[in-house]
Amino acid sequence: MIKAVQKLITWSRLKSPWIIHFNTGACNACDIEIVAALTPTYDLERFGVQLKGTPRHADVLLCSGPVTRQIKDRLVRIYEQLPEPKFVVAVGTCACSGGVFEGCYNMLSGIDEAIPVNAYIPGCPASPDAIIDGITKLLKSFEESEAKKLTKAGG
Amino acid sequence: MLLALLSILIFPGFLFLFILALAAEYIDRKLYARMQTRVGPPWFQPFADFIKLLSKELIIPELADRVIFRTLPLVACAAAATAFLFIPVYNAESIFSFKGNIVAVIYILTIPTLTYFLGGWYSRSLYSLIGSMRVLTQLFSYEVPLLMAVLAPGVLASSWTFSTVINFYQANGFLFLVNIISFVVAIIAVQGKLEKVPFDIPEAETEIVAGTFTEYTGPLYAYFRLAMNIQTISVSALLAAVFMPFGYNLGFVLGVIVFLLKILFIIVILAVIRTIFARIRMDQMVMLCWKYLTPLALFQIFLNIILKAVITQ
Ligand code: SF4
Numbered sequence: 272m273i274k275a276v277q278k279l280i281t282w283s284r285l286k287s288p289w290i291i292h293f294n295t296g297a298c299n300a301c302d303i304e305i306v307a308a309l310t311p312t313y314d315l316e317r318f319g320v321q322l323k324g325t326p327r328h329a330d331v332l333l334c335s336g337p338v339t340r341q342i343k344d345r346l347v348r349i350y351e352q353l354p355e356p357k358f359v360v361a362v363g364t365c366a367c368s369g370g371v372f373e374g375c376y377n378m379l380s381g382i383d384e385a386i387p388v389n390a391y392i393p394g395c396p397a398s399p400d401a402i403i404d405g406i407t408k409l410l411k412s413f414e415e416s417e418a419k420k421l422t423k424a425g426g
Numbered sequence: 427m428l429l430a431l432l433s434i435l436i437f438p439g440f441l442f443l444f445i446l447a448l449a450a451e452y453i454d455r456k457l458y459a460r461m462q463t464r465v466g467p468p469w470f471q472p473f474a475d476f477i478k479l480l481s482k483e484l485i486i487p488e489l490a491d492r493v494i495f496r497t498l499p500l501v502a503c504a505a506a507a508t509a510f511l512f513i514p515v516y517n518a519e520s521i522f523s524f525k526g527n528i529v530a531v532i533y534i535l536t537i538p539t540l541t542y543f544l545g546g547w548y549s550r551s552l553y554s555l556i557g558s559m560r561v562l563t564q565l566f567s568y569e570v571p572l573l574m575a576v577l578a579p580g581v582l583a584s585s586w587t588f589s590t591v592i593n594f595y596q597a598n599g600f601l602f603l604v605n606i607i608s609f610v611v612a613i614i615a616v617q618g619k620l621e622k623v624p625f626d627i628p629e630a631e632t633e634i635v636a637g638t639f640t641e642y643t644g645p646l647y648a649y650f651r652l653a654m655n656i657q658t659i660s661v662s663a664l665l666a667a668v669f670m671p672f673g674y675n676l677g678f679v680l681g682v683i684v685f686l687l688k689i690l691f692i693i694v695i696l697a698v699i700r701t702i703f704a705r706i707r708m709d710q711m712v713m714l715c716w717k718y719l720t721p722l723a724l725f726q727i728f729l730n731i732i733l734k735a736v737i738t739q
Contacts, residue, residue, distance in 0.1 A: 280478075283475075283478040286470070286474035287475045311463060314464040314466075319474060319475070324632075324636045327643045328642075328643070328647060354482045354484070354643045355482070
């Protein structure tokens, strides 16, 4: 019974990832690509994805850009405002490793220096296809880890 | 006793209403997507959203009033569902019927909106505060035309009880078509009540994050969403009973089918309005309601009074 409920919850989490988009100092190209991925052409609502305005409603935090020192505190705050279970996706080379901003005096090199990251999507800018691919891969890995947890708990 | 319990819990009570509410959200979103030449969400989407939100972590803001913050979503759900119990489904009598129940239903349907206001107010967040003020302003502008529009058909039937109104119009053939003006007014006002585009000003996510619901997480937000969907069904059922008073004497199965078709019709209209318009400003909304909708609703009432004099002669 509990197992079935667990399965249902995992299924529902896979089917409705709501995202929030946060620019952590990107050059804006990656943000435009994220917005492009949400347009009717790509139709992310097929997979249940919805763009939310507040971190309180979101499951996935899409960050673009290397973290500027200014925005670091805000990034951490927004991350903490997301209710569990939450995922962070770094979109673009900058967000993954600093990219062209690597070594700047006012930048960290990548999101993972501020908060834990679940998926990295490289590309300068990351194309909408790559973003969708990245999110599906994130969901797949989540599904596998949940399944593993269930079998462990069962046996 | 058992029958009453069954009708509250299963048909046409909570279970029936729950399924209808999720279906309404699905139809609305799917139509919206199709009109934007998208594929749109799969059929289980509202259900998956609901379960997911229920299973998420619940965060209560430090400054918020814990008790009120927690109870408001449930009150909203309960009020929206209670209103439905007073509205006739397949025959002219609703399960709990009394004199003047049209007025009662309209007032019960105001409670969810008030809970949105209070929810935003007690979250103690700036965005939700702005959102809740907008909810209240909007309430004062659409409520008057809605009330007058819904009561207008009753003027002709000289009663504000569902069964009397329905029986009156059923006995008079196509007479219900004279209420078309107030039907249009009511549809526009309902769009404001359900906070959908072009009247989604309280939730305007491009301006004020998520309006009143900014601080609501997980289960509590799920209940608010559910309340919104149940409200859609209750309001559609109300409009169906008042403005489309036919098909209430066809027996159980056919009656329910006709009822569902009527609700579908109203939901389709609401979805089309949502697709073809963009959000308007608060002052434009107030002006629209007070300058155009209210006089139109008044005109309908006068028309019905005159018609009534003509008919009774
Ligand atoms: S990865 Fe490239 S496109 Fe994206 S924010 Fe960095 S510099 Fe701009």
